[in-house]
Amino acid sequence: MPKPITFDPGDKIKLEDVPARPDVGGWDKKSAAERIEHNTEQSRELAYRLYAENKQTLLLVLQGMDTAGKDGTIRTVTTGINPQSFQIAPFKQPSAEELDHDFLWRVHKAVPRRGNIGIFNRSHYEDVLVVRVHNLVPESEWRRRYDRINEFEKLLTxxxxxxxxxxxxxxxxxxxxRLQARLDNPDKRWKFSKGDLAERKLWGDYQAAYEDALNKCNTEHAPWHIIPSDRKWFRNLIVSELLKDALERLDPQFPPSEEGLDGIVVE
Amino acid sequence: MPKPITFDPGDKIKLEDVPARPDVGGWDKKSAAERIEHNTEQSRELAYRLYAENKQTLLLVLQGMDTAGKDGTIRTVTTGINPQSFQIAPFKQPSAEELDHDFLWRVHKAVPRRGNIGIFNRSHYEDVLVVRVHNLVPESEWRRRYDRINEFEKLLTxxxxxxxxxxxxxxxxxxxxRLQARLDNPDKRWKFSKGDLAERKLWGDYQAAYEDALNKCNTEHAPWHIIPSDRKWFRNLIVSELLKDALERLDPQFPPSEEGLDGIVVE
Structure with missing residues (x-):
């Protein structure tokens, strides 16, 4: 089964050495779609047990460059599972109120409750990515954030x-x-903004910032998974598999029933 | 197409006159399932447009006696639509913090953002239902709440x-x-609590409270829909149809693209 790329805490990865379009080992669009459907069925049942059990939480954090496919991934791997199982939090530009607090304040509020699967569409990592690339806070400040992030994730886990x-x-x-395709397809043009081109010019800065976030925040308690995403169907397959595997490992159980229910007849 | 029971603002309905198991007019489980699948496909596309448009919000409020099937309805009519389109808020027993505010405080916080479909699994109506039946606040207080609810819903609409x-x-x-089935089925017994029997003894009080909520809060801006729910498949069919129709009436449109994008070549 295709796996994400992982690496041991303490090891260093260089993004330029990680293939975004690796060998797919015999998989193709059709077999991937069938496997995703199978995974969705499994995850639907496991998500129901997780909800019934009401003890544990799964939190999927999705990061990626513009057009990497965060929305498409969420759509593909979650559609077919009961939406009541999910709490999906998109992190956009922080509001004035959010900026009046530390960078983890809004993130902490969005942590999903027990029994649910949370998805962060972007996350606290934006505060060491876009914030770093655009110098929105001084370097001395964002440099400290990697430790704060690791500690915050420790708290949650x-x-x-x-x-x-x-x-x-x-x-x-x-x-x-992908950007050109958005421009050229009248149905997708609304997604395109000239600002996307300005961001693209900063590609190298973003890659460096991602590399640091991956290397500095790859902990035992919350490791990174790198998903080769140049092929959408392969990306979706890997994340769908990850979601199902993570739910399986939580091994949620239906809760025990109340004592003394035997023989009760409802009137 | 099967429709919910509606009535004009100012008219009075008596719940005992409303059939929970009406004539189904030629529909059966199988044809209902096919129609629900069709509706889900339509709603999936409309929900995507609603999200892209980012202007309007749809809020589905679900109320019903214990076992009426709020969870089952949500599961059936939403599964297959992108979970990222939904914000589903379950209203359980209020927390100490929530009780330290007016009864609409926690509800207002849960109002879904633009572009989303919100579902209230229970709602502010609990504050004129369980609260009334169990005398959790004095009658003079809950009597005033019907007007406050109508005004709150006016604000939202x-x-x-x-x-x-x-x-x-x-x-x-x-x-x-249904309660007996929960008791008798080992896989469902965890859902049963002895407290359910105590609540069932108050059936008449709850029906009277529901009748008042329906009659006093059936406004032009936020009318009630009564869903005959003794048959689960028929209930799901009607709500699925309602959801699709409501989205169609919102008629969400893809937003216009930025000016001046013609001829841009991404480098």
């Missing part, structure tokens, strides 16, 4: 939250094609 | 929120069968 962090890894050439 | 309120109407006999 020592509670009832299992964190699965995914970096959707696309190549610069693939992003070029 | 004058903004960007379309409210669709559904009362899942089950008969007392059907509830008896």
């Amino acid at each position: 020592e509670g009832h939250v299992k964190i699965v962090k995914c970096f959707l890894h696309v190549s610069k050439e693939e992003q070029r094609e | 004058e903004g960007h929120v379309k409210i669709v309120k559904c009362f899942l109407h089950v008969s007392k006999e059907e509830q008896r069968e």
Whole structure:
């Protein structure tokens, strides 16, 4: 089964050495779609048990460059599972109120409750990515944040939250094609903004910032998973598999019933 | 197409005159399942447009006696639509913090954002239902709440929120069968609590409270829909149809693209 790329805490990865379009080992679009359907069925049943059990939480964190496919991944791997099982939090530009607090304040509020699967569409990592690239806070400040992030994730995992962090890894050439496709397709043009081109010019800075986030925040308690994402169907397959595996490992159980229910007849 | 029971603001309905198991007019489980699948496909596409448009909100409010099937309805009519389109808020026993505020405080916080479909699994109506039946606040207080609810719903609908309120109407006999089935099925017993029997003894009080909530809060801006719910498949069919129709009436449109994008080549 295709797996994300993982590495041991303490090891260093270089993004330029990680293929965004690796060998797919015999998989193709059709077999991937069948496997995703199978995974969705499994995850639907496991999500129901997780909800019934009401003890544990799964939190999927999705990061990636523009056009890497965060929305498409969420759509593909969650559609077919009961939406009541999910709490999906999109992190956009922080509001004035959010900026009046530390960078983890809004993130902490969005942590999903027990029994649910949370998905962060972007996350606290934006505070060491876009914030760093655009110098929105001084370097001395963002440099400290990696430790704060690791500690925050420790807090969550020592509670009832299992964190699965995914970096959707696309190549610069693939992003070029996807942006051009948005421009050229009248149905997708609304997604395109000239600002996307300005961001693209900062590609190298973003890659460096991602590399640091991956290397500095790849902990035992919350490791990173790099998802080769130049092929959408392969990316979806890997994340769908990850979601199902993570739910299986939580092994949620139906709760025991109340004592003394035998023989009760409802009138 | 099967429709919920609606009535004009100012008219009075008596719940005992409303059939929970009406004539189904040629529909059966199989044809209902096919129609629900069709509706889900339509709703999936409309929900995507709603999200892209990012202007309007749909809010589905679900109320019903214990076992009426709020969870089952949500599961059936939403599974297959992108979970990222939904914000589903279950209203359980209020927390100490929530009780330290007016009864609409926690509800207001849960109002879904633009572009999303919100579902209230229970709602502010609990504050004129369980609260009334158990005398959790004095009568003089809950009597005033019907007006406050109508005004609150007016506030939302004058903004960007379309409210669709559904009362899942089950008969007392059907509830008896469903509670007994929970007891008798080892896989479902965890859902049963002895407290359910105590609540069932208050059936008449709850029906009277529901009748008042339906009659006093059936406004032009937020009318009630009574869903005959003794047959699960028929209940699901009606709510699925309502959801699709409500989205169609919102008629969400893809937003216009930025000016001056013609001829841009991404480098």
